[in-house]
Amino acid sequence: MRVAVTGTPGTGKTTATEHLDTDLDIVHLNDVIQEEDLYTEVDEARDSKVADLDAVRDWLDGREDVLVESHLSHLLDADRVVVLRCAPGELERRLIERGEPSEKAEENAESEALDVILSETVRDHGKPNVYEIDTTDRDPAAVADDIEAVLAGDRDPSAGEVDFTEYL
Numbered sequence: 001m002r003v004a005v006t007g008t009p010g011t012g013k014t015t016a017t018e019h020l021d022t023d024l025d026i027v028h029l030n031d032v033i034q035e036e037d038l039y040t041e042v043d044e045a046r047d048s049k050v051a052d053l054d055a056v057r058d059w060l061d062g063r064e065d066v067l068v069e070s071h072l073s074h075l076l077d078a079d080r081v082v083v084l085r086c087a088p089g090e091l092e093r094r095l096i097e098r099g100e101p102s103e104k105a106e107e108n109a110e111s112e113a114l115d116v117i118l119s120e121t122v123r124d125h126g127k128p129n130v131y132e133i134d135t136t137d138r139d140p141a142a143v144a145d146d147i148e149a150v151l152a153g154d155r156d157p158s159a160g161e162v163d164f165t166e167y168l
C-alpha cells in the first residue's frame, strides 16, 4: 500500500508522521529530493528547488508499503491520500515561528484558505480516496492517531468539510 500525506507547508506533515506507529516505511520526500538531487532547477526568488516529479516517481518505483510525506505527495500515485489542514492564521503563526519569511507564510496561509492542495488531491485521486484532517488546535500525537485510523481503515473518506473561506 502507498499512502500520501500532503497539505500546505506548515500543516504539520513532518511533525505528525514522526509520531506514527506503523509498519509502513515513512518517506520524508522533501529530504529525499534534496539528498538525491531530484530537482530540475533552483527557484532563486522562492529560495526553493523545483522537484523533478518523473525522477521522484522513478526513485519510488518498486518501494512497497510506504507512507510518503510532502506537500507534493498528492501529485504521485497513492492508494489513500491524507490531506492535513490548518486554519490560515494558525498556519501563518507556525511558519513564522519556524523561521520562514513573512511573505512565504502569508502566501501559504492564503493557499490554505483557498483549499489549493485539497482541490488538487480530489481532482487527481477522487473523493473516495481522500481523508481530510484538521490539525488546528490539535497536538501532533492526536493528528498521528487520526492518520493511523486512516491506515487501519477505521476512518471514512472526507473532503471539503473543513472550511477556511472566512479567512479570505
Ligand SMILES: Nc1ncnc2c1ncn2[C@@H]1O[C@H](COP(=O)(O)OP(=O)(O)OP(=O)(O)O)[C@@H](O)[C@H]1O
Binding pocket: 007, 008, 009, 010, 011, 012, 013, 014, 015, 016, 030, 070, 071, 094, 095, 097, 098, 135, 137, 138, 139, 140, 143
Ligand atoms: N499539531 C501542531 N500544533 C502546533 N504546532 C505544530 C503542529 N504540527 C507542527 N507544528 C509546528 O509547525 C511547524 C511546521 O510543522 P512541520 O514542519 O511538521 O510542517 P510541514 O507540513 O511538514 O511543513 P513542510 O511542508 O514545509 O515540510 C513546526 O515548527 C512544528 O513544530
